[in-house]
Amino acid sequence: MERDLYDEDHDAFRDMVRDFISRYVTNAQRERWDAEGEVDRETLRRAGEAGILGLAVPEEYGGGGMLDDYRFRAVVMEEVIRAGAGSLAGALGIQDDLVVPYFVHFGTPEQKARWLPGLASGEIIGAIAMTEPGTGSNLRGITTTARAVEGGYVVNGAKTFISSGATADIVITVVKTGEGDGPQAFSLLVVERGAEGFDQGKKLHKMGFAGHDTAELSYADVFVPAENLIGGEEGHGFVQLMKNLPLERLSIAVAAAAASEAGLEWTLEYTRSREAFGQPVIDFQNSRFQLAGVAATVDALWAYIDKAMLLYRDGKLSAEEAAKVKFWTTEREGEVLDVCVQLHGGYGYILEYPIARAYVDARVHRIYGGTNEIMREIVGRQLAGRR
Numbered sequence: 001m002e003r004d005l006y007d008e009d010h011d012a013f014r015d016m017v018r019d020f021i022s023r024y025v026t027n028a029q030r031e032r033w034d035a036e037g038e039v040d041r042e043t044l045r046r047a048g049e050a051g052i053l054g055l056a057v058p059e060e061y062g063g064g065g066m067l068d069d070y071r072f073r074a075v076v077m078e079e080v081i082r083a084g085a086g087s088l089a090g091a092l093g094i095q096d097d098l099v100v101p102y103f104v105h106f107g108t109p110e111q112k113a114r115w116l117p118g119l120a121s122g123e124i125i126g127a128i129a130m131t132e133p134g135t136g137s138n139l140r141g142i143t144t145t146a147r148a149v150e151g152g153y154v155v156n157g158a159k160t161f162i163s164s165g166a167t168a169d170i171v172i173t174v175v176k177t178g179e180g181d182g183p184q185a186f187s188l189l190v191v192e193r194g195a196e197g198f199d200q201g202k203k204l205h206k207m208g209f210a211g212h213d214t215a216e217l218s219y220a221d222v223f224v225p226a227e228n229l230i231g232g233e234e235g236h237g238f239v240q241l242m243k244n245l246p247l248e249r250l251s252i253a254v255a256a257a258a259a260s261e262a263g264l265e266w267t268l269e270y271t272r273s274r275e276a277f278g279q280p281v282i283d284f285q286n287s288r289f290q291l292a293g294v295a296a297t298v299d300a301l302w303a304y305i306d307k308a309m310l311l312y313r314d315g316k317l318s319a320e321e322a323a324k325v326k327f328w329t330t331e332r333e334g335e336v337l338d339v340c341v342q343l344h345g346g347y348g349y350i351l352e353y354p355i356a357r358a359y360v361d362a363r364v365h366r367i368y369g370g371t372n373e374i375m376r377e378i379v380g381r382q383l384a385g386r387r
């Protein structure tokens with residue numbers, strides 16, 4: 001089904017993204033990221049130079065000035081995922097969708113001037129650390145503390161599963177600055193690479209997204225200057241997180257649809273050329289029925305997500321709507337990619353094939369950004385009138 005989300009500016013931008021991919025997202029590069037467990041800095045700097053990173057950063061700080069209009073980011077996601085480079089899509093997504101918005105929305109003028117230009121150019125890599133070894137879904141259960149001292153804070157605790165955590169230059173860290181677990185107990189502190197007592201730990205060996213680092217972080221009496229407190233005032237961390245989570249969930253949904261569409265394209269190509277019993281696999285009625293189902297699902301995914309992108313642009317994507325979009329789309333993605341792997345036969349299980357990588361990458365979409373059970377809980381609470 002033809003989508004009507006994009007105009008000629010997006011089409012021209014898509015050409016730029018394709019040009020970037022044809023030059024810098026080769027198979028050899030992708031294999032190198034997988035082997036090293038991270039996307040190299042040079043590629044991120046090139047993405048910054050090409051204007052496909054930092055889209056959410058205001059123009060005055062060297063970015064694209066498109067935080068509210070997700071369509072340009074969606075173009076990047078679609079093209080990078082279609083190129084089979086899920087790990088690069090992940091690295092770009094953490095920076096633009098998860099890290100930059102905290103500075104744009106809540107940063108003091110000094111914080112914006114200090115960090116946004118580097119985040120836009122790719123000179124600075126950012127991460128956000130919420131999850132801890134003992135708690136993920138229940139954010140209010142975190143135990144990492146920041147004790148106020150002369151000129152700043154002393155942070156103690158541990159985080160885990162942090163995307164871009166090993167390579168990050170700055171990590172927005174969710175800390176407790178107050179007592180209890182009420183919203184005012186939490187703040188966001190920017191902890192910088194190299195701070196004494198801050199260990200960016202080992203990269204975790206994951207099922208998918210092999211080329212994007214995910215790390216454990218530990219904080220042992222780390223001094224963080226007061227000027228690194230996002231927004232400059234304590235006790236706003238929880239509200240800041242709640243404001244940005246819908247965007248994180250929208251971006252996961254876009255990645256899910258992009259991977260589903262790419263999966264369909266790879267599978268059409270494969271089943272047209274692969275023969276069994278003397279005929280192309282696509283000529284079996286079962287293959288055509290399965291592909292018809294996948295094609296309809298991909299149309300439905302985009303129709304739903306395109307609407308969500310417009311709601312987001314207009315400031316109307318509620319937490320509940322974002323949660324609904326996130327769980328529904330990522331579950332459809334799982335079904336679609338499962339069919340696509342099956343139609344590839346044995347080759348669908350081999351990581352050289354993009355469908356196999358997309359399949360393992362997709363699994364985490366139902367887990368991170370808030371698990372799908374938590375998404376259903378958010379929606380269910382609203383339906384039950386208990387927001």
Ligand SMILES: Cc1cc2nc3c(=O)[nH]c(=O)nc-3n(C[C@H](O)[C@H](O)[C@H](O)COP(=O)(O)OP(=O)(O)OC[C@H]3O[C@@H](n4cnc5c(N)ncnc54)[C@H](O)[C@@H]3O)c2cc1C
Binds near residue numbers: 129136161162370
């Ligand atoms: C590859 C990867 C990248 C990640 N990147 C980041 C990152 O950059 N930053 C970051 O902070 N975190 C990140 N995470 C962490 C991720 O967000 C958490 O793993 C996720 O929120 C779940 O938390 P948990 O692992 O502690 O699971 P738990 O909270 O222990 O949940 C375990 C199970 O219990 C279920 N459950 C929990 N509570 C309820 C409930 N109330 N009702 C019903 N079921 C429930 C969950 O849905 C899940 O199925 C990442 C994780 C992965 C795997």
